[in-house]
Amino acid sequence: MSIMLKFDPIPSEETEPSDLGPVSSKEKEKVPTPTLERLTTYLRCVIDLGASGMETVSSAQIEEHTGISAAQFRKDLSYFGEFGKPGVGYNVPDLESRIARILRIHQMQPIILIGAGNLGSALLRYPGLEEHRFHIVASFDTAPNKIGKRLQDMDIVDFSRLREINSALKARMAILAVPALAAQGAADSAIESGVRAILNFAPTLLRVPSHVIVRNVSFVQELAVLSYHLAQSDSEDYS
Amino acid sequence: MSIMLKFDPIPSEETEPSDLGPVSSKEKEKVPTPTLERLTTYLRCVIDLGASGMETVSSAQIEEHTGISAAQFRKDLSYFGEFGKPGVGYNVPDLESRIARILRIHQMQPIILIGAGNLGSALLRYPGLEEHRFHIVASFDTAPNKIGKRLQDMDIVDFSRLREINSALKARMAILAVPALAAQGAADSAIESGVRAILNFAPTLLRVPSHVIVRNVSFVQELAVLSYHLAQSDSEDYS
DNA sequence: TAGATTGTTAATCGATTAACAATC
DNA sequence: TAGATTGTTAATCGATTAACAATC
Structure with missing residues (x-):
């Protein structure tokens, strides 16, 4: 009887979530390296836009400033959660601090x-x-x-x-x-x-x-x- | 009877070679950027091997020295022609000069x-x-x-x-x-x-x-x- | 010849792009 | 509400890996 087997005889592919506690319920999807590389470009861009007083930015404007397509930008951000408001865009200071935090360069x-x-x-x-x-x-x-x-x-x-x-x-x-x-x-x-x-x-x-x-x-x-x-x-x- | 059909009635995908003259009969296949980037690594490697007196190198040895897989190495070179001898490997000085030539750094x-x-x-x-x-x-x-x-x-x-x-x-x-x-x-x-x-x-x-x-x-x-x-x-x- | 290793093809994997329902 | 723009899904594109027939 399989009830005797404390461990699954056929090892499952996925490791059990185990008790990570309340941390990150969302299953960690691997972030592509090109996405990480582009993050610095977005950060640079929103820092500059913020300095020029802009408060909100759309993915289309990000494309205009960085040369990276709006679709790519949205897809890249999607690995890390939701950042913008449909119909409105992204809050510039918020975007800056969230990207900096992802890259762990919000602190020295x-x-x-x-x-x-x-x-x-x-x-x-x-x-x-x-x-x-x-x-x-x-x-x-x-x-x-x-x-x-x-x-x-x-x-x-x-x-x-x-x-x-x-x-x-x-x-x-x-x-x-x-x-x-x-x-x-x-x-x-x-x-x-x-x-x-x-x-x-x-x-x-x-x-x-x-x-x-x-x-x-x-x-x-x-x-x-x-x-x-x-x-x-x-x-x-x-x- | 299919013997009448000199040309395939369904137009083929490939465009006709047209008259490019004697230049590059092989249709130019676009070389992926990652391949170009790795070329410098291969060059560096064969320069070093050559300096140490090695005359022949296999793709497996390239992998050992560069960390780039043997399959990747062979695939990368394949965009530029044939470089090695089956069962033998690649001639080191030849490989060096051919890669340098591809990158146009054989001359100043x-x-x-x-x-x-x-x-x-x-x-x-x-x-x-x-x-x-x-x-x-x-x-x-x-x-x-x-x-x-x-x-x-x-x-x-x-x-x-x-x-x-x-x-x-x-x-x-x-x-x-x-x-x-x-x-x-x-x-x-x-x-x-x-x-x-x-x-x-x-x-x-x-x-x-x-x-x-x-x-x-x-x-x-x-x-x-x-x-x-x-x-x-x-x-x-x-x- | 037998063993080694290439060049290439097919299968897999991963990233980008396009499209659109959701929503401000 | 109508218009704008997001986040996400599906389709496309491209690169890597694996396998193997060709060949030295």
Whole structure:
């Protein structure tokens, strides 16, 4: 008799909701990455509209300002609930704060910077980060001629002290702006110090535990895609 | 009797090849953007393998080094012809030169830089660009305290001279590293001077003629996506 | 020849677009 | 109420994955 079986002999596909308590009754639908990427664009847009005094915005106006279609915008938001009023549109300040909250940039996010070379110091001085509440709280390098120097209003710290320092700072995001050969080692140390999300500028595959997220940025890749299309449109000129 | 029918009476979907002359008999299949983006990763990989003396590589080994699946690699290459030998693999130097040629980075690509601030000067000093034969041939800015200063081995030139200068240089790619409010104007001037591909670092929608290609880079976007996933994995910890 | 690995086709998966009932 | 605009469903489109015949 199956009544004896405390556990289902045929494992069900769906895991039982279990007792998550009152949290999120809505079954978590996975949000597509392109949707997440567009969220920053919407946020930027509503911040600007808000600054210009606009109180309400329609999806059609969002399309006009961002180049992303109204349908796409509505679909993207739908992953996170209801935001607007039919016939009216979206409240600008409300939309801003809700998107910021989804991305967890409604409050300051501490980030550590590894690699204080050209790119690293440019990022440190880039005002866009602070505007979006990303705050670089420490920067590390291995070069003796850099260690101890001040950059913005921070000392550049010896990379070997990363773990010690981040045990106090508890930053969970790191920007990796080091040469390719140093990237894996830098990532390993960062992860050991508690980092769980890495923005990697080195053209290298980082091997990380499954609980760590990596995103790669490559200028060369961007230029190469442009270069390809440029050549394509040249050859079309002959047709 | 079907023997009479020289042509299928039901018109076929495919358009007739028409007389494109001897150029590209293979009908141009549109290459997906993700494929183009991965091409740089493959190139980087085969350059490294070549430097380490490897002569032949299989798609399985590419997967091992890049994290991109062997099937994906083969599918990606298939848009551009046949590259390997069944049972053997791909010749490393050959693969390198063919990918470089597809991306048109087998020969030097002149680029102009607009905006010689933190980010702009970091890009100018970034060795990866030259390694991939992207060569910044001029840099422009509007700030009087920057104009005339030397950066790498180049003078920073007054932005108002962009058109004049690029009529000689004939660069068709531009990197835009200016504040958001200056971006559209900078793009307009660049396009007027002959630029047809723009790498835009400003968080702004650029409005450009249809023959001009734009790619946008946003650090904030990348960090925001990381931030979202970080928050997600936190909430999973409670389950 | 036997084993390995390609290039390609078909099946799957996922994202975008279009359309519209619900509702302000 | 009539007009506008949302949120969502269904249809379309496109990219990835899996499988395998071809071939070295």
